[in-house]
Amino acid sequence: MDVGLAILVIGVAAAAAAFCLLLVGLVYSEAMNCDVPSGVESPTKLHAIHCFLVGMAMVGRILERLGLCDQSRLVRWLADRSLRRRGQRAGLRIKNATFAGVPVRVYEPTAASAGKRRGLVYFHGGGWVVGSLETVDDLCQYIAEKSEATVVSVSYRLAPEHRYPAHLDDCEAATRHFLTVAEASFGVDPRRVAVGGDSAGGNLAAALCQRLAKKENGHLLAPCAQVLIYPALQMADFSLPSYQQNHAVPLLLRGRMAFYFLHYLNGDMSVCQDVLEGRHVPAELMLRYRKWLSPDNLPAEFRARGFCQQTPPGHDGEVYHIIKAGLEPEVSPLLAEDDVVRSTPPAFILTCEYDVLRDDGILYAKRLKDLGVPVTWQHIPDGFHGIINFRKGWLSFPSAERALDSVVRYLENL
Incomplete structure (x- = not known):
């Protein structure tokens, strides 16, 4: 084999191996941050599904940053083929x-x-x-x-x-x-x-x-x-009991829900953390929403597991302007x-x-x-x-x- 070609092959193989190791590391890190509750039947299965979905998203993110494809389109393509009709x-x-x-x-x-x-x-x-x-x-x-x-x-x-x-x-x-x-x-x-x-x-x-x-x-x-x-x-409120209790439970983590809402509205991810913390809702609006969103409206059993009543933070007018729709x-x-x-x-x-x-x-x-x-x-x-x-x-x-x-x-x- 030509020396130059051999070096190229070795380089490609090394890059592929590095990419795989990076991907495995990122997936492992994300997977370890999730919380699969024991109350789910077959929690190992849920963990496996979560790892697969995280891996899919990671591949899309890496390839998008390399300018090779659009992450959303790749994830859609993979999801379609994963759940394609079998008959x-x-x-x-x-x-x-x-x-x-x-x-x-x-x-x-x-x-x-x-x-x-x-x-x-x-x-x-x-x-x-x-x-x-x-x-x-x-x-x-x-x-x-x-x-x-x-x-x-x-x-x-x-x-x-x-x-x-x-x-x-x-x-x-x-x-x-x-x-x-x-x-x-x-x-x-x-x-x-x-x-x-x-x-x-x-x-x-x-x-x-x-x-x-x-x-x-x-x-x-x-x-x-x-x-x-x-x-x-x-x-309006990402601190309801279910958001607190299940914030890291697959297949929908708390942070992803704000991410999806913002994508639906305008794609401005700069305010994602502000939205999660509740800085996007003026005090007078939150007071009005309380009658519908108060945890007291939930049956007691849904407030028992790992819930802490939180004090609403001060709102940010600029964030409200971005997400008010x-x-x-x-x-x-x-x-x-x-x-x-x-x-x-x-x-x-x-x-x-x-x-x-x-x-x-x-x-x-x-x-x-x-x-x-x-x-x-x-x-x-x-x-x-x-x-x-x-x-x-x-x-x-x-x-x-x-x-x-x-x-x-x-x-x-x-």
Whole structure:
């Protein structure tokens, strides 16, 4: 072998080895900073999933800094292939389509139906940054088959290429289109169509129901229910008990939630720590939000584990100016006025014990109930954020199927 070529090969091999060692070190460091609670069934599995996701993000970050690719696009690509459909259930007809310019995937049960079917318009999670039709394909197939409902999965625009309100606008456009054509084109009763989603998708579903409630004039079709699976519902307070208790629990760490909200709004990460510390909310607004966000509104058992009441810090007017759109109800549905919340449809809300977003869901369920809106609340005591995506394979968790089955039961009774 030519000496120059040999040196090149050795250099490449050394660089690759150094890269791998760096990556392993970074993943190990991140993984050691997480806290997998013993209450989670199979905590070793959760640790393994967390390490894989951290590694994916690290590779993207390194390659982006080297100018080789965009981190968000790489993570999306890897997530799509990790959760890509492994097959199609025999009892479903699946097709891609476009509703009002928005890409969707429609799941229709093929079995004969005694009457018009129910429907669900579904918005995937992923912090408004990642996620796609592929990442929720398996769960949409499961819901459609088990509930015998037609499911429409929506591929809304993502950050950082697009900011609020692009995501919500796409969800509204696709939902309105489906409600208009549901009966004629799909044999679905438009009066029995729910909207739903997980995490950021749950945020979009709740915000959309509020937006449509404000636009409702007696002639417009609207969703009959909202299915909110561990939804993100407010960015005013990151010190709620669930944020304190689960701040380092995979798959959603406390700091990442602020990161996702800021990406959704404007991408200004310079204020991330200020937001986590609560410096973004003026005192008069925090006083107003207290009636909805007070930990005293939570059942006592959710305040017992590692919670300390914190004194709000002084607010920073510049930080507030940067994030103030995030305190609007279309980004933080939990902060909407009573007359708007009261006008939204019945809700199914699923929460997980080991999830920073647990209290968002519980507090919203209380608000809805107090205002006379029917609520079905399902709590997963050993669940963590993102659990519904781990229903199959060697990294599956039994509570994932239990969680999805509770969604199915709710849809069956619409």
